[in-house]
Amino acid sequence: MTTFNPMRNLPGPAGYGQGDVFVLFGELFGRGYANGLVDEARRAGMTVIGITVGRRETDGSLRPLTEDELVESEKVLGGKIINIPLEAGFDMDRSASGIAPVDQLKGIKTDGWETAVLDWDAIEQSRKAGIDRFSGNLTKVMDAIDALIPDGVNVLFSHTMAGGIPRARILMPILNRVFKGQGERFTPSEVFWGTDLGKLCSASFDEVTANTFQHLIDFSRPIRERIESAGNKVAYTAYGYHGCEVLIGEVYTWQSYAPYLQGWAKMRLEEVATAAWEQGVRATVFNCPEIQTNSSALFLGVEISLYPLLKALRKEGGGACLERITAACNELLKEGITVETLLADADRYLADALLKPFHEYSSWPHHNNPEQSALMLTSATSMLDMNKDSKNIVCAELSRAVFQAVGRLMNRTSWEPGAPVFWLNHDIVARELVAGE
Numbered sequence: 001m002t003t004f005n006p007m008r009n010l011p012g013p014a015g016y017g018q019g020d021v022f023v024l025f026g027e028l029f030g031r032g033y034a035n036g037l038v039d040e041a042r043r044a045g046m047t048v049i050g051i052t053v054g055r056r057e058t059d060g061s062l063r064p065l066t067e068d069e070l071v072e073s074e075k076v077l078g079g080k081i082i083n084i085p086l087e088a089g090f091d092m093d094r095s096a097s098g099i100a101p102v103d104q105l106k107g108i109k110t111d112g113w114e115t116a117v118l119d120w121d122a123i124e125q126s127r128k129a130g131i132d133r134f135s136g137n138l139t140k141v142m143d144a145i146d147a148l149i150p151d152g153v154n155v156l157f158s159h160t161m162a163g164g165i166p167r168a169r170i171l172m173p174i175l176n177r178v179f180k181g182q183g184e185r186f187t188p189s190e191v192f193w194g195t196d197l198g199k200l201c202s203a204s205f206d207e208v209t210a211n212t213f214q215h216l217i218d219f220s221r222p223i224r225e226r227i228e229s230a231g232n233k234v235a236y237t238a239y240g241y242h243g244c245e246v247l248i249g250e251v252y253t254w255q256s257y258a259p260y261l262q263g264w265a266k267m268r269l270e271e272v273a274t275a276a277w278e279q280g281v282r283a284t285v286f287n288c289p290e291i292q293t294n295s296s297a298l299f300l301g302v303e304i305s306l307y308p309l310l311k312a313l314r315k316e317g318g319g320a321c322l323e324r325i326t327a328a329c330n331e332l333l334k335e336g337i338t339v340e341t342l343l344a345d346a347d348r349y350l351a352d353a354l355l356k357p358f359h360e361y362s363s364w365p366h367h368n369n370p371e372q373s374a375l376m377l378t379s380a381t382s383m384l385d386m387n388k389d390s391k392n393i394v395c396a397e398l399s400r401a402v403f404q405a406v407g408r409l410m411n412r413t414s415w416e417p418g419a420p421v422f423w424l425n426h427d428i429v430a431r432e433l434v435a436g437e
């Protein structure tokens, strides 16, 4: 396992400027982490290039974006999108006999899934077919990107891909039991992870979340060699998660959301960066704080660790930034509730004796248990209920602050990266926010 390597000092300035190129390897969603990096790239005057994962037709086939979708996506990104589908994973890729993993899942019932047996030969064929499809398209995407990058500029590739839950109807009720179930309706994540369905998810997460970073590094080699041979820089960043230090009481303490089933894939992502680094490639995984995005929506409770960012802002100097964010948060809370109420509840939860085993770095990723899960879900629900409007919540305000600070930290660090894996904990995020106001 990677040695815990928290970033403790704010990075120096980056030298990116007009004409340098920023390539986003993943799609951009309104509240996603990538917004922070895209904003930084724009601010530096970099040329922004994006990709698409494509879209699935109702018959299951993968297609590029339509003209309208492309125009809309390019407007959101503020740059050209190479319109060749780069969906990773293999859940809908067919084996030699024409069966995709999602087809195998179709016959499984909610009362027999624990003992369901999948055809692993067929799954392995699908996995290979998925990699072939992805690699074939990636070759074309990289050719197109190569043609858009002139000589004599610096290039920053930013990997944001994560996911891979197979798109089969049976999985949603099961995952809801694992992530959101209580009492009779709870299934421990370890039970799920040990079944064939869990194993399929694990293989799929590896492909989407980790192996795509390897493919990005491999397939962009010609661009890297061309740019570096002229004395310019090529760097790669990826978003990781491997727990995060937040203030519990007055002490920054490493903690993690459980059950983070993507954790094994995220460790693999760190290994990809470390191996590339050893070959002289400037690839860095930035393990980031928990925030609320489209991708984290399933994980009710992940956002509780975000609240103490307000305490970190106080500890790291406060000032105008703390005042602005606190005022914005107070505005979103119900009559009679302040951020102090929220912070006291979050601290009570994070300091609960039940969570002690979940503060152990060496045994990560942790599976959940009924007591911890119930505590997390009831605490999360009561804190979310403090917001006036469930569609406009404190977590959104704090998430935005985090992804902006993280984008700035990643952009600047990528100029002189220093290591293949960093943790951006609440201390450095708060200091960046305070310094940037």
Ligand SMILES: NC(=O)c1ccc[n+]([C@@H]2O[C@H](COP(=O)([O-])OP(=O)(O)OC[C@H]3O[C@@H](n4cnc5c(N)ncnc54)[C@H](O)[C@@H]3O)[C@@H](O)[C@H]2O)c1
Residues within 6 Å of the ligand: 025, 026, 027, 028, 029, 031, 032, 033, 034, 053, 086, 087, 088, 089, 159, 160, 161, 162, 163, 164, 208, 239, 240, 241, 287, 288, 289, 290, 291, 292, 293, 294, 295, 296, 302
């Ligand atoms: N949200 C958090 O709390 C958190 C914490 C630490 C790290 N991260 C990481 O940040 C990155 C961005 O995630 P986010 O939370 O901002 O959510 P997001 O939903 O905005 O981004 C998810 C990204 O994954 C891509 N993606 C999804 N399925 C894919 C597939 N099958 N093939 C290729 N690409 C696919 C999407 O295009 C998108 O770029 C991810 O690597 C995520 O693991 C998130």
